[in-house]
Amino acid sequence: MTISLPFTYVLICLGALSLVLSRIAKRRRRLPLPPGPPADFLIGHLRSLPTTASEETLIRWHRQYGDILYFNIFGTSIVLLNTQKVGHDLLEDRAKIYSDRPHVPFVSFMGWGKTLPMLPYGDEFFKSRKLYQEFLTRPLCANYTDIQLVHAHFALRNLLKTPEKFESHISRFAGGIVVELDYGHRILDDDDPYILLTEEINRMAQLLGQAGSHPVDIFPFLRFLPAWFPGAGFIKSGQGNAQSRDILEVVKSRPVEEVERSLVEDTASPSFLATNLEALRRENPGDTEELEILKNAALEFYAAGAETTSSTIENILFALLLHPEVQARAQKEIDDVLGQKRLPDFSDRENIPYIEHLIQEGMRWHPATPLGIPHRVMVDDVYQGMLIPKGSIVILNARCMTKDEKIYQNPQEFSPERFIPSPEGRGEPYASYIFGFGRRVCPGRHLAEASVWIFVATFIAAFEIVPIQDENGNDMIPEAEFIEYIARAKLKARVGFPTPDSSQLQGSESDGGTYPEDHEKVRTKTRDR
Ligand code: HEM
Numbered sequence: 001m002t003i004s005l006p007f008t009y010v011l012i013c014l015g016a017l018s019l020v021l022s023r024i025a026k027r028r029r030r031l032p033l034p035p036g037p038p039a040d041f042l043i044g045h046l047r048s049l050p051t052t053a054s055e056e057t058l059i060r061w062h063r064q065y066g067d068i069l070y071f072n073i074f075g076t077s078i079v080l081l082n083t084q085k086v087g088h089d090l091l092e093d094r095a096k097i098y099s100d101r102p103h104v105p106f107v108s109f110m111g112w113g114k115t116l117p118m119l120p121y122g123d124e125f126f127k128s129r130k131l132y133q134e135f136l137t138r139p140l141c142a143n144y145t146d147i148q149l150v151h152a153h154f155a156l157r158n159l160l161k162t163p164e165k166f167e168s169h170i171s172r173f174a175g176g177i178v179v180e181l182d183y184g185h186r187i188l189d190d191d192d193p194y195i196l197l198t199e200e201i202n203r204m205a206q207l208l209g210q211a212g213s214h215p216v217d218i219f220p221f222l223r224f225l226p227a228w229f230p231g232a233g234f235i236k237s238g239q240g241n242a243q244s245r246d247i248l249e250v251v252k253s254r255p256v257e258e259v260e261r262s263l264v265e266d267t268a269s270p271s272f273l274a275t276n277l278e279a280l281r282r283e284n285p286g287d288t289e290e291l292e293i294l295k296n297a298a299l300e301f302y303a304a305g306a307e308t309t310s311s312t313i314e315n316i317l318f319a320l321l322l323h324p325e326v327q328a329r330a331q332k333e334i335d336d337v338l339g340q341k342r343l344p345d346f347s348d349r350e351n352i353p354y355i356e357h358l359i360q361e362g363m364r365w366h367p368a369t370p371l372g373i374p375h376r377v378m379v380d381d382v383y384q385g386m387l388i389p390k391g392s393i394v395i396l397n398a399r400c401m402t403k404d405e406k407i408y409q410n411p412q413e414f415s416p417e418r419f420i421p422s423p424e425g426r427g428e429p430y431a432s433y434i435f436g437f438g439r440r441v442c443p444g445r446h447l448a449e450a451s452v453w454i455f456v457a458t459f460i461a462a463f464e465i466v467p468i469q470d471e472n473g474n475d476m477i478p479e480a481e482f483i484e485y486i487a488r489a490k491l492k493a494r495v496g497f498p499t500p501d502s503s504q505l506q507g508s509e510s511d512g513g514t515y516p517e518d519h520e521k522v523r524t525k526t527r528d529r
Contacts, residue, residue, distance in 0.1 A: 031387040034070035034079060037061070044072035055370075055399050058082075062400045068386070069397075077392035079377075082400040084407065084433050090383060091375060091396065095438035100376040102393045110207065111245040114292070115300040117373050121439075124293060131297045132443035135272050141446040144181055145346045145454070151176045152454045153343075156462055167314065170455070174309035175302070177451050182301040183255045184262075184271030198302060200251050204244050205303045252295045273298045305444050308368045309451050316362030316456055319414045321465050322477065326416060330358050334461045344457040346450070355457050357416035359449070362456075364402045364431035365414045372396035372436055398434050 037048040061069055062082040069080040081087045091098050100121040107118050116132065119125040155173040159166060175198050176187050187194050259277055262268035276294050284290050320327045333354040334344060344352065375394040380387060388394075403411040408418060408428055418428040435442035442448070459465075467475040 031382060031385065033077075034068040034386045034388070035065040036070040037065070039072060042074070044074060046073050055403070058397060058399050059403055062397075068383070077389050078395065079388055079392045080395045080397045080400075082397050083404055084401050084431075086383075087396050087401065087433055087437050090377075090381075090388075090394065091437035091440070094381065095440075097378045097381060098375050098394060099439040100378050101440075102374055102376045110204065111248045112204075114296045115303070116297060116443075117300065117304065120376075121378065127290070127293050128297050129439075129443065131272075131276055131294065132301070135275065136443050136447055138446045141450060144177075144447065145450060147180050148177055148451050148454045149345055151180075151451075152458045155455065156343075156458055159459075159463065166317075170313050170317075171306070171310045173455055174313065174451060175306040177309075177447075178302050178305040180269075180271070181447070182272045182298055182305075183259060184269035184274050185255075185258075197251055197254065198306065200247055201299065201303050202307065204248060204251075205307065207244065248299075252299050255298060256291075256295055272301055301444075304442075305448065308444075309448050312363060312368045312448070312452050313455050315366045315368065316359060316452070317459075317465055318478070319362050319365060320460075321467060323414055324466075326358060326414070327460065327464065330354055330416075330460050331464070334457070338461070343461050344454075346454065348457070349453060352457065353420075354416060355453070355460065357419040359452055359456055360419055360430045361414060361416040363434055363452075364408075367398045367402060367431070367434040369434070370397075370399040372398060373440070375440060396433070396436060398431075401433055402431050 037045060039045045040047055058080075061080075067081075067083045067086045069082060071078040071080075081090060101118055103120070104113070104118060107113055112118060114124070116125070116128045119128060151173050154176065155169050158169040158172070162169075172187070179194055179198060180186050183194070185194055255273060256277070259268055259271065259273045263274060263278060263281070268274040273294070276297075280287065280290055280294060320330075333352050337351050338344060338348065344355075349356070372395065375396070377388055377390060377392050377394055380390045382388070402408075405411055409426060418426055419430060421427045432445075435445040435448075467477055470476050
């Protein structure tokens with residue numbers, strides 16, 4: 001048998017290539033892993049991992065081990081990115097290999113595996129992501145501000161009526177906006193069927209917690225242990241909520257059916273679901289796969305958008321409570337620019353920059369998602385001479401990024417002034433990375449920032465948040481409890497809102513919140529107490 005010359009060349013080239021590749025692979029294997037606490041044989045860092053990743057521990061590790069930190073648990077590599085630079089270098093500049101997500105069996109078991117934050121990097125991810133990106137571009141978000149303003153006014157009215165229920169008013173505000181944009185439905189009262197629907201989604205989302213934080217995510221074999229076995233408690237919750245998967249189907253399908261019906265009847269309000277259902281009917285009628293992608297996207301729109309926004313607002317209110325001087329400066333800015341004649345709206349955004357700094361500082365001081373959503377690296381990678389093994393779970397450690405002393409002066413301090421441009425201020429950069437990086441960056445960030453802005457700006461214009469007092473008249477300063485996944489300031493003491501005279505409110509409950517013309521009186525009354 002004779003072998004042609006070109007074929008021989010090909011063989012030689014392939015041989016040389018495989019030699020080079022195997023050398024590279026060997027050298028990579030010899031490269032050091034990123035530093036981390038000492039590990040045990042076989043179980044790795046299991047014993048050194050604290051049960052909760054407190055800010056103190058994470059910051060101490062950052063100081064001790066550097067900008068990138070490595071753990072391994074039973075052979076699963078976990079890498080923490082502690083600075084914005086490292087996050088940017090890997091998740092943004094090398095997005096092509098860092099945009100996968102770890103597979104989380106518990107989340108799939110509960111029926112949420114096909115929602116965008118969980119989807120592996122691939123075709124389905126691209127399709128789902130495109131739906132969000134096309135609906136939530138910065139210019140398009142400018143079209144949604146009327147809806148945000150209406151919900152802000154609703155919230156103010158509710159706060160005037162029942163200030164003690166402020167947490168629920170904030171949730172209703174954040175949830176009301178995403179429900180309206182997602183499904184084209186405006187929630188008007190407590191009996192609204194969409195309230196039940198959203199409560200169900202919240203309940204399920206809470207069960208899921210942070211993807212990757214559940215023991216079974218790291219140790220799938222735990223699934224086979226009895227529920228009493230230490231560390232296997234998830235089984236109990238999983239079994240107890242197996243019915244959640246059935247409910248989930250209803251929660252996903254009901255709004256789709258309603259919007260489909262209203263499209264046929266030509267009564268549909270513009271929304272994420274209506275826009276995309278219409279496009280589907282036009283371009284791919286009867287495509288069940290595409291419909292399923294859309295159903296999951298609509299579900300996640302609410303799940304990802306409501307609580308993140310409401311906890312961000314609560315964290316900011318908490319900061320205001322602790323810093324009356326910041327609150328006073330923000331109120332003065334609004335008063336100076338708006339002349340105490342009306343409430344702020346989006347047209348004022350550029351003219352009241354301190355409010356913007358205050359919101360950005362609130363998001364930096366305690367980001368709502370302090371450990372983001374884990375990424376997964378798809379191939380072996382080398383960064384600054386260290387090996388990041390293929391399959392590593394990569395965590396954006398916003399807790400450390402936001403407290404980086406090289407970027408922020410006195411990073412633990414809540415100080416909107418840090419963002420004031422030089423020469424008056426230090427011009428420190430906004431912490432935009434709290435919304436993630438690269439191809440997985442939060443698609444709802446423009447919407448979220450606008451929702452938080454309108455709530456905080458109108459709130460500050462109309463109210464003052466003050467601590468309640470004990471029986472001796474002393475201020476009770478609440479302690480914050482920032483829980484892990486969605487970090488929300490748990491205001492342990494109730495926050496004292498002024499009690500207003502609701503008869504001063506004009507405009508009806510159902511008209512979308514026309515604010516009273518004499519709101520000035522309301523505000524003076526509420527703020528000057
Ligand atoms: C202040 C509020 C919010 C915060 C702090 C926040 C934060 C984040 C973060 C950190 C990620 C992960 C990014 C990454 O992996 O690199 C993310 C992803 C995501 N967010 Fe947000 N978010 C907020 C509001 C919203 C809103 C309003 C929506 C929708 C309307 C939304 C939809 C999503 C979705 C669908 C993902 C998954 C993206 C993907 O995996 O490709 N978020 N968000």
